[in-house]
Amino acid sequence: MLSEHKIEKFSKEFETKTPQEIIEWAADRFCPYMAMSSSFQTQSMPLLHMATRIIPELPVLFLDTGYHFWDTLLFREKIAHEWGLNIIDLHRSSHWDSFARQYARSLPVEDPNLCCYLHKVQPMQKALKGYRAWISGIRRDQTSVRAKANFLELQEDGLLKINPLLNWTKNDVSNYIKEHELPQHPLYEKGYRSVGCAPCTIAIGVNDDERAGRWAGRGKVECGLHTSMFNTKDISESQSEFRLNATKTS
Ligand code: SF4
Numbered sequence: 001m002l003s004e005h006k007i008e009k010f011s012k013e014f015e016t017k018t019p020q021e022i023i024e025w026a027a028d029r030f031c032p033y034m035a036m037s038s039s040f041q042t043q044s045m046p047l048l049h050m051a052t053r054i055i056p057e058l059p060v061l062f063l064d065t066g067y068h069f070w071d072t073l074l075f076r077e078k079i080a081h082e083w084g085l086n087i088i089d090l091h092r093s094s095h096w097d098s099f100a101r102q103y104a105r106s107l108p109v110e111d112p113n114l115c116c117y118l119h120k121v122q123p124m125q126k127a128l129k130g131y132r133a134w135i136s137g138i139r140r141d142q143t144s145v146r147a148k149a150n151f152l153e154l155q156e157d158g159l160l161k162i163n164p165l166l167n168w169t170k171n172d173v174s175n176y177i178k179e180h181e182l183p184q185h186p187l188y189e190k191g192y193r194s195v196g197c198a199p200c201t202i203a204i205g206v207n208d209d210e211r212a213g214r215w216a217g218r219g220k221v222e223c224g225l226h227t228s229m230f231n232t233k234d235i236s237e238s239q240s241e242f243r244l245n246a247t248k249t250s
Helices: 004-016 019-030 042-054 070-083 094-102 112-128 170-179 235-241
Strands: 034-037 059-063 086-090 133-135 152-154 160-162
Touching: 004 152, 019 034, 019 042, 019 133, 019 160, 034 042, 034 112, 042 070, 042 170, 059 112, 086 112, 094 112, 112 235
Parallel strands: 034 059, 034 133, 059 086, 133 160
Antiparallel strands: 152 160
């Protein structure tokens, strides 16, 4: 395992490296104990493209929340087939089935933090237990939380999170898409600049912030995968962020 000093040192060096150089560095050290996550939206395509060309067998973790647009699922199937991807679907724990079914319609609206915790944070925590490193596609220009991220971030349980696109801008993403003629998510042209689950995504204007259509008007900008919520291993530690008391109702 890398020491905290080395993580800091590499993280600083990566400020001037290309995403491909960072992925190659990670592949040498961590494969086959490394995975990436992807939401298969248009902005995710460059990282998915470059990482799976460097490491064709790289496990690609996809959070199948049950709330995706059909367009996302069909697009995911098409890309998986055409690019020969090694996709692993992640689902919520069956422990929450009865609670999640009971509140299926209202949960994303009434308590999006809890909904994201059950459908995204917990399944990703569980899946990543088998890996030493996790490649994520966050960029500093996306949100104020992401603006403070580092290229390498050690999670509490020893997992190393690697953010190769951290310094890329929206323009870098579109340039890469054009240069490599990458396919776009089918909803992109309809104004869905950042596509998540259907109940929490709306179309936006061309001049709006890229993520303005996610949880619009609900005071939420992150699902929890890239915040301190990801480090909480017990639901009771995150309870203060929830409106519904899932421990009572499950
Ligand atoms: S994005 Fe919305 S529907 Fe998807 S898990 Fe989060 S709150 Fe639930």
